[in-house]
Amino acid sequence: MLDSLRSGLQDAIKKLLGADTINEAAIKELSKDLQRSLIQADVNVKLVLSVTESVQRRALEEKPLGGMTRKDQIVKILYEELDKMLGGEQELRLDRGRTNVIVMLGVQGSGKTTTVSKLARFYAKKGFKVGVVAADTFRPGAVTQLRTLAERVGVEAYSDEKQTDSVKVAEAGKRFFEAAGKNLIIIDTAGRHKEEKSLLDEMNQIVSKVKPDINLLVVDGTIGQQCFNQAMAFHRASPVGGIVITKLDGAAKGGGALAAVAATGSRIFYIGTGERVDDLEEFSSTRFVGRLLGMGDLKSLLDMAKQLETEVDEKRVQRMTSGKLTMDDFLFQFEQVNKMGSLKKILDLIPGLAGNMKAEDLEKAERDMKVWKSIIQSMAKRERETPEMINAVRMKRIARGSGRSEKEVRELIAKYRQTKTLMKASKGREFRQMLRRAGGQGALGG
Numbered sequence: 001m002l003d004s005l006r007s008g009l010q011d012a013i014k015k016l017l018g019a020d021t022i023n024e025a026a027i028k029e030l031s032k033d034l035q036r037s038l039i040q041a042d043v044n045v046k047l048v049l050s051v052t053e054s055v056q057r058r059a060l061e062e063k064p065l066g067g068m069t070r071k072d073q074i075v076k077i078l079y080e081e082l083d084k085m086l087g088g089e090q091e092l093r094l095d096r097g098r099t100n101v102i103v104m105l106g107v108q109g110s111g112k113t114t115t116v117s118k119l120a121r122f123y124a125k126k127g128f129k130v131g132v133v134a135a136d137t138f139r140p141g142a143v144t145q146l147r148t149l150a151e152r153v154g155v156e157a158y159s160d161e162k163q164t165d166s167v168k169v170a171e172a173g174k175r176f177f178e179a180a181g182k183n184l185i186i187i188d189t190a191g192r193h194k195e196e197k198s199l200l201d202e203m204n205q206i207v208s209k210v211k212p213d214i215n216l217l218v219v220d221g222t223i224g225q226q227c228f229n230q231a232m233a234f235h236r237a238s239p240v241g242g243i244v245i246t247k248l249d250g251a252a253k254g255g256g257a258l259a260a261v262a263a264t265g266s267r268i269f270y271i272g273t274g275e276r277v278d279d280l281e282e283f284s285s286t287r288f289v290g291r292l293l294g295m296g297d298l299k300s301l302l303d304m305a306k307q308l309e310t311e312v313d314e315k316r317v318q319r320m321t322s323g324k325l326t327m328d329d330f331l332f333q334f335e336q337v338n339k340m341g342s343l344k345k346i347l348d349l350i351p352g353l354a355g356n357m358k359a360e361d362l363e364k365a366e367r368d369m370k371v372w373k374s375i376i377q378s379m380a381k382r383e384r385e386t387p388e389m390i391n392a393v394r395m396k397r398i399a400r401g402s403g404r405s406e407k408e409v410r411e412l413i414a415k416y417r418q419t420k421t422l423m424k425a426s427k428g429r430e431f432r433q434m435l436r437r438a439g440g441q442g443a444l445g446g
């Protein structure tokens with residue numbers, strides 16, 4: 001999704017990280033690269049200028065937080081400004097304790113009917129009792145389309161082919177599902193109409209009669225910054241509670257669509273990323289920007305940055321770099337690395353380990369972590385303090401105790417040995433720096 005924007009931004013960051021010194025020229029260069037990438041993604045020019053000016057000004061003015069390099073600081077600023085541009089955190093909250101009614105709005109072909117079925121599936125999976133209402137009486141075939149999709153996702157649909165008044169269908173559907181004890185009713189509406197005005201009038205009538213908890217406007221992400229005008233037009237007709245942007249799979253202008261919608265002040269709750277009923281994602285700008293910048297879970301990095309001022313546990317550092325490494329130390333350092341989310345950043349700091357950490361490696365690390373924790377919990381205190389004493393007999397016992405395989409225990413011990421050697425070899429600045437960057441706070445006692 002948004003591949004060209006992603007690679008543009010990541011190239012800009014790579015260039016910045018590769019620069020020898022960070023001076024005004026390097027910052028201006030970043031700002032220019034950023035401009036180019038955003039404009040290519042059809043982000044409104046005014047918006048692009050305001051974002052890049054903020055990035056440039058802050059990068060020049062702000063001092064890095066303790067422990068952070070100037071480069072880290074600039075990436076952090078870039079992240080924060082993009083996050084702001086896309087509207088920050090949002091979440092659609094539905095109340096299970098009562099009947100929630102959603103009316104879908106949007107022009108022809110924007111993806112309303114498809115999104116109805118995606119949302120129905122999404123919430124049915126979460127345990128909601130969902131009913132969908134076919135209130136598009138305008139387009140022939142609309143009812144059948146919704147019925148087919150509803151069947152596919154296993155939710156009940158209401159329609160009345162003899163009724164041509166969509167407002168009446170919407171009202172009747174709502175009553176029908178209320179009586180049936182549903183707690184989420186999603187009403188699909190028409191998109192095709194004689195003219196835009198009569199469409200907006202009809203929406204207005206449905207909304208005033210049905211009184212939904214939320215109007216969800218569906219916009220097609222492939223139209224880019226034009227989304228702004230569409231969102232405003234609908235909002236004026238009947239206040240839009242939230243927005244779903246569809247077709248972001250491969251939409252070159254998706255960045256522009258997201259930014260334009262955020263600029264209207266509307267909240268983006270979901271994005272559609274394909275034609276299938278599962279292609280729906282909850283939208284979080286924080287996560288989204290993290291993915292765009294290729295930084296994994298950047299939020300935890302930022303949270304860690306806040307903790308950077310905290311003192312490093314000097315005793316632990318001394319012990320770890322002197323060649324004595326307990327299992328808790330081992331787990332501690334791994335957990336710190338995990339906390340940072342972007343494992344690569346830290347691994348680059350450990351001599352000899354500079355590597356390209358891929359997303360699947362990170363996932364594996366997280367899986368290993370879970371397994372190791374359960375194994376270490378089954379070790380005796382003495383074994384944790386002096387892991388060198390763990391022989392084959394002990395390994396068997398530990399495996400039994402933790403419910404893990406002997407192979408897994410052996411893997412842990414091997415990894416422990418490797419880390420210990422590494423710690424010893426890298427004693428001194430780099431390792432201290434790494435711990436400092438990781439915040440230096442032990443999650444496990446010690």
Ligand SMILES: Nc1nc2c(ncn2[C@@H]2O[C@H](COP(=O)(O)OP(=O)(O)OP(=O)(O)O)[C@@H](O)[C@H]2O)c(=O)[nH]1
Pocket residue numbers: 106107108109110111112113114115136139142189190191192246247248249271272273274275279
């Ligand atoms: N690639 C992609 N296609 C989508 C997405 N959402 C919807 N579509 C496609 O867009 C087309 C229109 O979708 P509909 O759900 O029928 O749109 P609508 O707003 O209900 O259209 P009308 O009822 O005519 O107003 C269909 O071919 C969908 O498969 C998406 O997220 N990605």
Ligand SMILES: [Mg+2]
Pocket residue numbers: 112113114136142188189190191
């Ligand atoms: Mg439709």
